[in-house]
Every structure is written in structure tokens, then in C-alpha cells.
Amino acid sequence: NLKTDGSCPACWGATFDLESQRELLLDLAKKSILDKLHLSQRPTLNRPVSRAALKTALQRLRGPQRETLLEHDQRQEYEIISFADTGLSSVNQTRLEFHFSGRTAGGVEVRQTRLMFFVQLPPNATETMNIRVLVLRPYDTNLTLASQYMLQVDTSGWHQLLLGPEVQAACSQGRLTLELVPESQVAHSSLILGGFSHRPFVAAQVRVKGKHRVRRR
């Protein structure tokens, strides 16, 4: 017992008085949760997420197409949904910025990332979407093109794209930038929606890296 420098109550047979020790128990619960989430303190939320966006994202991820990674591993795993910031978008392209700090930036292995976005098409139209992955190279101030994907969009609605290892590396470094460019470039031909319940997001499956063990002689 760190406070009393005595034996732990569990070992000298005392019965715990629940009401008088309630605050202590709640403090222990908080500490346990923060320790196991590898957090030094509870998160302070600076950018609120709407309930509609949250609900939509969770519903999309529960769909039948979801792949399950079946490796048996004891390391703690996380599934992270990151909603996009669309600050630098224009009429001809949509730029999506995702931020992963703390736990995901270093010390973790990003195993799979998926992009989910909503496209509104004119009736009887199809669209080829060019999805570019932009990264910040070391010692460089400008974003450069790391890879790109072409996705055929035939219907209005939610679309999903499984992203490759260069995206996983960007997530591990804390920042991911994607550009969605419709190939047709006709004004208002297709629209990538970003409203409350149509906000684009990335879903990442992350695993804590194994600790490097040093054997002491």
C-alpha cells in the first residue's frame, strides 16, 4: 500500500468498506483505464464529431463486406475511425486530411486502412475517381504524390477503398492526406459529400508493436 506503507488490504484479511472508500476505488478505475490505454491523462476534445457522422461510420463498418484479420496475437489491437478535414478542397477536387497522434504516431503497426466516402452522381451517370495519396517526405515542406488509385463509381452512395502500405506508413507518422479527383472534370458532374452524416472517414486497424526486450546478464 503506497499510501500507508503497510500490507495490501487484500492480504491481511480486512474487509473493504465500500462507501468510505468509493473515491479511492473510482480513482483506481480511472488510473487503470488510462494506464491500459497508454494515456497520461484523459483526452481533451477540440474538434467535436456529430452524432450523425459517428452513427453513419459505425453502421458502415458493421457491413457484411468487412474483412477480419484472423492472426492470433496477444498484442493490444485498436480500430480507429478518423473523420476527414476538408479545408483545401476546390470544385475540381476534394482534399481530405486525417490526423493520428499519440498512440498511432510511432510504436504501432497499422495493419489495414480503408477509405469510406459518399458520392452523389447525376442520374444514369458513372464516374472514375482518381484517389491520390500525398505524403510529406523527410526534409521536405511540400506534399508529394506517393501513390494513386482509380475507382469506378457506378451508383450514388457510400464507396470503400482498401488502401496500401504507403497509407499505413503515413498513418503511423501521424498525418494522411488524400485527394479525390473525378476524372470527368465536368462541373457538378459528381459530388463528394461531406455533410454531417456523409463525412468521409478512414478506418484503420492498428496493433501495438511488440516491445524490444533486452535480456540483462
Place this chain on the structure above:
Amino acid sequence: GIDCQGASRMCCRQEFFVDFREIGWHDWIIQPEGYAMNFCTGQCPLHVAGMPGISASFHTAVLNLLKANTATGTTGGGSCCVPTSRRPLSLLYYDRDSNIVKTDIPDMVVEACGCS
């Protein structure tokens, strides 16, 4: 295992629910609204040390009597009432970037207690 009830002072599991709203964490923890943390409390006489639970059987009673008769006393340490079974807690929460994180935290809910 045994759940604490009545006036028994023997090693048992005490139920204890942590309400996230009560501790002001409901804004960043989306689900669940709380969880049953529980904890172990009570006495562990030497003759039940090492028993995963206090089971009532003739065989167990005989073993306990043998231990009690050959026990050298409880000085210099004793048996502790500790969790013998725990299960994880699934949590859905916001991180500091307002990303939504889902994870299973191991060993958060005490399911049973016994004497070490």
C-alpha cells in the same frame, strides 16, 4: 467463486460499478456508459490458501482439515484474496484528435475471487 453477501467475512467478490458520467468521462467515452469493475475482499485463512474458490464437497472439507491441522500459523505473510478470473472491457472512445477508437482492454472486469 463467491459473491459478497450477508455478514460473511470470507474472501469474496464485491460488485462495484464505475459510472463514466459520475466521474465526468462520458464526453470522451462513447460506449459503454460504465462497467462493473468489482474487487476482491475478505479473509483467507491458511487452510484455504490456494483454493480457487470455496467449494462445498466432502473431499475439499477433508483437505481443509488436514491443512488446518498441519498449518504452522499465519505469521510472516498469508494468503491474499485476489482475482482468479477476469475478462476484458470493450471501449469506444474519442482520442485527442477526435478520432474514434475501439479497443478491448484486458483484465478489467473481475469475475471471480479466490485465496492465493
